Amino acid sequence: MIDMAASRYSFPYPVQELFAKRVAYFSMEFAIDQALKIYSGGLGFLAGSHLRSAYALGQHLVGVGMLWKLGYYDQGRNEDQTLRVDWQQKLYAYLEDTGITFTVRIHDADVWVKAYYLPPHVFQSAPLYLLTTDVAENDYVSRTISHRLYDGNAATKLAQYMVLGIGGGKLLDLLGYDAEIYHLNEAHALPVAFHLLQKFNKDREALRQHLVFTTHTPEEAGNEKHPIDLCLEMGYFSGLAKPEVQEATGIDDGLFNLSLAALRLAKRANGVSELHGHVASEMWGKYDGICDIDHITNAQNYSYWADTELYEAADRADDARLAERKATLKRQTFLDVADQTGRLFRPDVLTIVWARRFAGYKRADLLLRDRERFERLVTNTEYPVQIIWAGKPYPADQGAVDLFNSLVHLSHQYPNVAVLTGYELALSKLLKQGADIWLNNPRIPREASGTSGMTAAMNGALNLSTNDGWIPEFIKPGVNGFLVPEADYQHIGINEQDNHDAYYLYELLEEHVLPMYYERQHEWLALVKQSMADVRTAFGSDRMAREYYEKLYV
Structure with a gap:
């Protein structure tokens, strides 16, 4: 066992040399414990099990996610036993306030982001940082960005992705966690790629060496697309101009395909079963410039x-x-x-x-x-x-x-x-x-x-x-x-x-x-x-x- 340090970041447990490469794992949801309701389903179950195993194996991996104030939703019942959607504020006294706050530029306005920390000893998981915009410095609309997982409003959803991606990238910089690999668990956190592109002086090859992507959607229609002009207006691309985005991603139509961009910016990608790896390779193979798609079958802890x-x-x-x-x-x-x-x-x-x-x-x-x-x-x-x-x-x-x-x-x-x-x-x-x-x-x-x-x-x-x-x-x-x-x-x-x-x-x-x-x-x-x-x-x-x-x- 060796005690690894990543730049200024003091890793909280001993790391096995085999797993010493520093990895930042981005996910919209993590199902680590029943008491932490920041997940909706299988994507979160996977991410939670991944963090638990990373801890058990002594891997140099940190998770970056969102602290959803109202969670996904609470499933209640109406008088006739049918489904009632309940929204209730969640309180987590075991999360540590890092004292770190910073801003992410969204719609030409500074939105304040605060970072909380789930230490490994609480639920036996790799270190996890959770971001929230629900702070007094923000106006009401900005505070709601981190209220509901998978908000139905398109602009709010993009703002969530920006907080996770750009905000997560900024947080790691502030922590001094010099990640060698940025792992996108689905394409939600894709804005971190454009944050890194700016950080690497727009060197796409430098970005590729640091970015990997896990795709979970076996149908192209199920992969998210958003109007590229809306993304530009919101600041999704960290200040890159439209021609620069088009040149970097090869996407020049009106809809910006998040997964396709991730496949063109990453050095490697994977499907989540052997069958899905083949399906994904065939599905995306008609596009040029994508990275190799392997498969790593999902598992549970x-x-x-x-x-x-x-x-x-x-x-x-x-x-x-x-x-x-x-x-x-x-x-x-x-x-x-x-x-x-x-x-x-x-x-x-x-x-x-x-x-x-x-x-x-x-x-x-x-x-x-x-x-x-x-x-x-x-x-x-x-x-x-x-x-x-x-x-x-x-x-x-x-x-x-x-x-x-x-x-x-x-x-x-x-x-x-x-x-x-x-x-x-x-x-x-x-x-x-x-x-x-x-x-x-x-x-x-x-x-x-x-x-x-x-x-x-x-x-x-x-x-x-x-x-x-x-x-x-x-x-x-x-x-x-x-x-x-x-x-x-x-x-x-x-x-x-x-x-x-x-x-x-x-x-x-x-x-x-x-x-x-x-x-x-x-x-x-x-x-x-x-x-x-x-x-x-x-x-x-x-x-x-x-x-x-x-x-x-x-």
Whole structure:
């Protein structure tokens, strides 16, 4: 072990020599602990696990994020149990005031930014700096920049990206953290590239040597674009003139594509699964001047997520203890189900959980596509089931909110169906402990990675999934999980794809999953143990954090 110093910055813990390169990791969200509500979903879960593993491995990495005053939102309920979006100020006494304040020029006005610090010892994570504009020196509009994660207003969103990117770059300069690598976890913090371009006297090659980029979006239309004139007006490019921006990024039309610019300015980029790496390379390959796109498959932190008692039983091949521990975990989960919904679930009944971000392509309602078969499933007395849905729709996505509420109304018809609110780290972990089947059915190839099934497997749940994202690298059908057979998705429409996937989802449940669970428990537990073993190292974030140093940073 060596104690590394980066310029004037005193790193707070010993660093392993293998990981001595100084990295600044920029992300809009970090899910490090339930108590720190500055995340919305998978991007934050990934970033939180990355920081936890960076700390465990002794990596010279600091996180740069935003201190969201109101978080993403709090998921409450109306009188009829439907979704209510709540905004509540968050207070974090354990964050340290760095005493550092500075300004970022936004819309020709100085906006004051204040930096807070999450020390490594609090949640066992790499050092994390969080920026806020909610300070007395700012007018009300400027203060609201750091109020809500993913604000729906385009100008506010760009201002957030500027505070994260330009503000984060300025903070590192003030801290004396001489980062060798600036890592953009998605393109939100792209303004740091233009801050650096000015710092390096507009030397693009110098910038390229310091910038890497992780893309998470497998469809070009899903990558953000904003009017370039609005970006210029707001100061997004750190004072670079329009011709300079166009020359540096190769983007000369009216819409500025954040991801394309990142791919042209960075020295390396990565997708977040093997499949996504191929999809991203093909998707962006039609553009000239982009960097190489490799892949580093997402992962989750084993130490934070895994149930150690389940693993102890599995390691000893003690099936009785494994089954007993899983039943105990299910009982704990079902206390929350009863508290929220008044439904009393049983630990001896197969429990299916669908819980994640409510995006359309993730198809929360695929299980309802054939209502006759759904009715047969939930009323089956020979092979009974319990079903739980949970997840947060984007609050401005009325279609997703309506879908969530339709599931709530549906659940009122069945004592064995529940919809839970408050899907954050704590409920996520609880549901994975309570699930027997973790249902994952995105439309192929829309899921870049998806990581919820990893942590489900770490808690003795079997994945039942379409073959997208990380799943092709993990599932061996009938050995460690269940896989929906693929169709020729490139040559059929969405409706046909949904019909195909729903049909085989029911076939798997009726012909394989339920009979195995109820009639061949030894075989079921063999799959559970194999799944737990297969996910433990290959999809633990220690592996991922090492790969970032090996493949992206060094």
